[in-house]
Amino acid sequence: MFELDEPYVGKEELNYLKEAIESGWISAMGPFVKKFEEKFAEYIGVKYAVSCASGTSATSLLCPTLKIKPGDEVILQSLTFTADAWAMHQAGAKIIFADCAKDTFSIDPDDVRKKISKKTKIISPTHLYGRPSKMDELREICDQNSIYLIEDCCQAIGSKYKDKMVGSMGDFNFYSFHNKLIASGEGGMITTNDKNLAERFDKLKNPPAVNRPEERDGFTEISMNHRLSNLHAAVGLAQLERLEQNIKKKIRMAEIYDKIFENADGINLIKEDEENRTVWWRYTILLDPKINVNKFKQKALENKIVVREGYLPLHKHPFFKEHNNLHLPNSERLGREAIDIPSSFKLKEDEIILIGQTLKKIVKNLL
Numbered sequence: 402m403f404e405l406d407e408p409y410v411g412k413e414e415l416n417y418l419k420e421a422i423e424s425g426w427i428s429a430m431g432p433f434v435k436k437f438e439e440k441f442a443e444y445i446g447v448k449y450a451v452s453c454a455s456g457t458s459a460t461s462l463l464c465p466t467l468k469i470k471p472g473d474e475v476i477l478q479s480l481t482f483t484a485d486a487w488a489m490h491q492a493g494a495k496i497i498f499a500d501c502a503k504d505t506f507s508i509d510p511d512d513v514r515k516k517i518s519k520k521t522k523i524i525s526p527t528h529l530y531g532r533p534s535k536m537d538e539l540r541e542i543c544d545q546n547s548i549y550l551i552e553d554c555c556q557a558i559g560s561k562y563k564d565k566m567v568g569s570m571g572d573f574n575f576y577s578f579h580n581k582l583i584a585s586g587e588g589g590m591i592t593t594n595d596k597n598l599a600e601r602f603d604k605l606k607n608p609p610a611v612n613r614p615e616e617r618d619g620f621t622e623i624s625m626n627h628r629l630s631n632l633h634a635a636v637g638l639a640q641l642e643r644l645e646q647n648i649k650k651k652i653r654m655a656e657i658y659d660k661i662f663e664n665a666d667g668i669n670l671i672k673e674d675e676e677n678r679t680v681w682w683r684y685t686i687l688l689d690p691k692i693n694v695n696k697f698k699q700k701a702l703e704n705k706i707v708v709r710e711g712y713l714p715l716h717k718h719p720f721f722k723e724h725n726n727l728h729l730p731n732s733e734r735l736g737r738e739a740i741d742i743p744s745s746f747k748l749k750e751d752e753i754i755l756i757g758q759t760l761k762k763i764v765k766n767l768l
């Protein structure tokens with residue numbers, strides 16, 4: 402079966418894990434945590450990287466770290482994973498959903514501009530599937546209006562906008578290591594150049610008794626365990642050391658798929674800007690709306706190929722019912738047409754060709 406994604410765990414991970422276990426340090430206090438954070442910050446090109454238990458942990462601590470208050474407004478990309486919206490909703494922030502720019506998976510700076518108010522505190526683009534957002538424009542908007550720019554880099558570890566790593570342009574940025582370009586079992590990281598934010602995040606991810614004994618008799622705000630263990634950090638470090646090698650394989654995969662699907666009947670592609678480096682967490686095609694998606698999925702499965710629909714835009718979920726009447730045409734189109742296809746860096750070139758050719762044939766027959 403060709404899965405959408407498969408993590409690779411090799412002997413380097415085993416060696417580091419053995420070292421961690423034999424050292425007796427298996428909790429978050431172990432030395433691999435610091436080492437992983439330092440190497441991560443160096444790789445991204447930022448001053449600070451602070452680990453946490455997951456991308457969701459990072460989003461959960463985002464609002465408390467930035468002192469976002471109930472009623473503050475946050476502008477989020479609607480076409481994305483739920484974690485950011487849940488966390489901001491839980492913190493009492495008012496979520497304003499923005500559309501993607503036409504024929505991109507990235508938040509539309511023009512739509513963002515229209516939605517800014519005096520209460521806007523955060524603009525958060527997601528580098529969806531590893532595709533970098535329009536960072537120059539977003540940075541400018543945030544600077545002009547004193548708004549935090551928060552990059553969701555969960556799917557884009559190692560992607561570059563022009564020559565800058567994603568996660569180095571926002572004020573506070575976050576990553577997931579759950580079956581992403583780095584897969585450490587579970588895990589997350591934030592990056593920032595702001596010492597205060599890094600320290601505040603580090604404080605909030607630890608219960609008071611752990612590293613702030615002075616608070617034993619009087620803590621002042623909620624802080625709960627969102628730490629990464631030494632075991633997960635050991636695996637994460639080994640993966641980080643192999644990351645560039647894997648990114649090369651992903652880029653090659655996308656080149657092969659691009660060639661197969663170019664001019665294919667019933668398949669559209671959203672090409673990436675050549676100035677950027679996309680790490681292709683997932684390679685995504687757009688299916689002609691005439692095609693029955695369930696039939697396509699079934700035929701693909703009969704050929705041992707797992708495919709999956711992209712995201713339903715968040716403003717269309719029943720949970721966000723007060724947003725259901727909002728119309729964001731570009732996100733809604735992508736929500737209907739986007740299909741993720743196998744994108745593991747473990748795929749060999751002949752397998753990528755087989756998958757691409759098979760899917761192309763299936764689509765042609767279903768038209």
Ligand SMILES: Cc1ncc(COP(=O)(O)O)c(C=O)c1O
Nearest residue numbers: 455456457482484555577578579
């Ligand atoms: C865009 C995005 N944001 C946030 C998350 C949350 O990360 P985690 O699964 O590590 O909690 C994910 C996870 O898939 C994601 O894809």
